[in-house]
Amino acid sequence: MKLFSALVILTGVMFLASLFVGYAAISIPEGLSALIGRGNPLYVTIMQDIRLPRALLAAMVGMSLGLAGAAMQGFLRNPLAEPGLIGVSGSAALGAVIALQTGLAAAFTLALPVAALAFAALAVGLILLLAGPRGSSLTLILAGIAVSAFAAALTSLTLNLSPNPYAASEIMFWMMGSVANRAMSHVWLALPIMALGWIALAGLGRGLDALTLGEDAAEALGISLSRLRLQLLFGTAAAVGAATAIAGAVGFVGLVVPHILRRFAHGRPSTLLWASALGGAAMVLAADLTTRLVLPDRDLKLGVVMALIGAPLFLHLIYKTRREIA
Amino acid sequence: MTLLSVQNLTVRRGECPVVDAASLTIGLGECVGLIGPNGAGKTSLLRGALGLLPYEGTSSLAALSPKQRAGQAAWLPQTREIAWPMSVERIVALGRLPYLARGARLSPADQSAVDAALTRMGLQNYRTRLATALSGGEQARVLIARTLAQDTPLLMADEPIAGLDPAAQIATLQVFETLAQEGRAVLTSLHDLSLAGRYCTRLILMGAGQIIADGTPDQILTAERLEEVFHLRANVVPTPHGPLVQPLGVIQ
Numbered sequence: 025m026k027l028f029s030a031l032v033i034l035t036g037v038m039f040l041a042s043l044f045v046g047y048a049a050i051s052i053p054e055g056l057s058a059l060i061g062r063g064n065p066l067y068v069t070i071m072q073d074i075r076l077p078r079a080l081l082a083a084m085v086g087m088s089l090g091l092a093g094a095a096m097q098g099f100l101r102n103p104l105a106e107p108g109l110i111g112v113s114g115s116a117a118l119g120a121v122i123a124l125q126t127g128l129a130a131a132f133t134l135a136l137p138v139a140a141l142a143f144a145a146l147a148v149g150l151i152l153l154l155a156g157p158r159g160s161s162l163t164l165i166l167a168g169i170a171v172s173a174f175a176a177a178l179t180s181l182t183l184n185l186s187p188n189p190y191a192a193s194e195i196m197f198w199m200m201g202s203v204a205n206r207a208m209s210h211v212w213l214a215l216p217i218m219a220l221g222w223i224a225l226a227g228l229g230r231g232l233d234a235l236t237l238g239e240d241a242a243e244a245l246g247i248s249l250s251r252l253r254l255q256l257l258f259g260t261a262a263a264v265g266a267a268t269a270i271a272g273a274v275g276f277v278g279l280v281v282p283h284i285l286r287r288f289a290h291g292r293p294s295t296l297l298w299a300s301a302l303g304g305a306a307m308v309l310a311a312d313l314t315t316r317l318v319l320p321d322r323d324l325k326l327g328v329v330m331a332l333i334g335a336p337l338f339l340h341l342i343y344k345t346r347r348e349i350a
Numbered sequence: 351m352t353l354l355s356v357q358n359l360t361v362r363r364g365e366c367p368v369v370d371a372a373s374l375t376i377g378l379g380e381c382v383g384l385i386g387p388n389g390a391g392k393t394s395l396l397r398g399a400l401g402l403l404p405y406e407g408t409s410s411l412a413a414l415s416p417k418q419r420a421g422q423a424a425w426l427p428q429t430r431e432i433a434w435p436m437s438v439e440r441i442v443a444l445g446r447l448p449y450l451a452r453g454a455r456l457s458p459a460d461q462s463a464v465d466a467a468l469t470r471m472g473l474q475n476y477r478t479r480l481a482t483a484l485s486g487g488e489q490a491r492v493l494i495a496r497t498l499a500q501d502t503p504l505l506m507a508d509e510p511i512a513g514l515d516p517a518a519q520i521a522t523l524q525v526f527e528t529l530a531q532e533g534r535a536v537l538t539s540l541h542d543l544s545l546a547g548r549y550c551t552r553l554i555l556m557g558a559g560q561i562i563a564d565g566t567p568d569q570i571l572t573a574e575r576l577e578e579v580f581h582l583r584a585n586v587v588p589t590p591h592g593p594l595v596q597p598l599g600v601i602q
Contacts, residue, residue: 236436241425244419
């Protein structure tokens with residue numbers, strides 16, 4: 025309960041900070057009235073069309089990645105697992121790159137996320153085909169790695185064959201991940217899909233708790249592993265596919281957040297699920313704030329900042345674990 | 351009343367049957383030891399009977415829905431796995447999972463089942479210790495306590511006493527004996543034939559996938575059977591505590 029309130033407060037503070045920190049200095053009362061459409065029309069536009077979608081998307085993306093990371097680690101019983109493992113984010117990125125390359129993305133606003141989502145769905149189909157609906161967790165990972173590798177190869181090929189250097193650099197920047205310059209339409213596109221993913225992933229708690237004792241013991245405790253696997257796959261695909269479609273590749277959240285919070289969740293996978301959802305939201309909001317506070321005029325990318333924060337944090341965790349084991 | 355009835359159960363690995371048309375029934379009050387050399391099919395028989403492996407034939411447990419089965423039989427697998435650093439009490443409480451509604455907390459009844467299981471396995475002072483930081487034998491006891499917390503009529507365990515110190519082995523088998531006396535039943539595979547003879551009310555001997563003999567320890571543990579099935583030259587000494595098996599050598 026203490027963990028829950030702490031994380032809710034942290035995420036809330038980050039969300040508010042995300043709303044009120046920016047290029048235009050808007051005071052908190054002015055900003056709040058602008059949010060409900062009152063006061064200076066310029067402020068209304070900034071708050072409603074720029075900052076609110078940005079803060080919402082950062083929180084939604086973080087929540088999806090944190091939740092999917094905790095679910096994936098719980099399912100595979102491996103603290104090194106992350107949501108990108110099953111190839112959904114790589115495939116979503118490929119869809120986005122193709123949309124950028126073909127000029128579809130410029131033709132209408134939501135073409136890019138829609139293409140990314142379509143490719144994420146395609147990846148799930150391919151993984152199910154490769155691993156079989158009853159495949160073991162090992163075949164699931166192997167199928168995921170195969171799909172990721174293939175998607176990465178096709179992404180490189182698209183960049184390689186790109187006749188237009190501007191398109192290539194646009195793709196490169198998109199792939200670094202960002203929630204800047206998004207509109208409420210992005211929120212409305214991603215939210216229902218992500219919400220479906222969140223519901224599927226949040227329902228895994230019992231099964232993941234039982235899996236602490238191994239697959240055999242979990243099944244004897246009344247858990248259907250094939251159902252659990254399908255639910256994990258669809259939940260991750262919906263949440264992470266939509267997150268990648270909106271924000272590009274944002275790494276490390278799904279890996280680091282469950283790792284940091286595991287101790288506070290007393291190791292229990294079901295507690296870790298919602299804790300990582302909140303923690304992920306707080307972390308991506310913080311990383312997005314960092315992009316605005318450090319080098320605000322150089323358009324620092326979210327994925328870059330996340331990796332810069334995430335990698336040292338991860339090293340620190342490894343160092344600590346090493347001392348605990350030794 | 352029978353708690354488990356298995357008829358003509360066959361479990362195949364590829365084409366080859368690792369359990370070949372095995373039939374057995376377990377009734378209330380029995381502590382049944384499943385013995386046999388490595389590769390005899392003990393684990394496959396137990397898992398097949400639970401429906402955790404594809405099987406042919408019938409098994410009363412495998413016919414139940416997963417949830418009903420979890421209320422009928424607790425299962426202790428051979429591989430001891432505790433994936434995350436959770437406290438001993440939380441691990442043992444996982445045994446209550448089949449009875450908990452989604453997201454519900456432990457009821458007082460659940461908590462008393464957990465407490466009873468911890469007490470039975472002598473783990474009262476381990477409650478708050480991290481299960482992953484315990485020794486292998488202690489972890490094994492924690493996992494046995496988890497199956498006890500499930501509080502089922504039947505307990506099925508696969509080599510529960512492997513790796514335990516002699517006192518813990520005896521203590522565990524005494525718990526099983528008590529469970530049987532309380533009117534439940536235990537089906538456990540084990541390799542210590544003397545302990546099997548002492549604490550089990552009945553032994554089932556397996557060899558090459560088939561049930562070779564099924565009876566009281568005195569009937570099963572004979573020098574001829576040990577020679578034939580285990581390729582073991584052994585002294586079998588009858589004692590008031592059941593037959594004592596002293597292996598002397600291996601028959602090539």
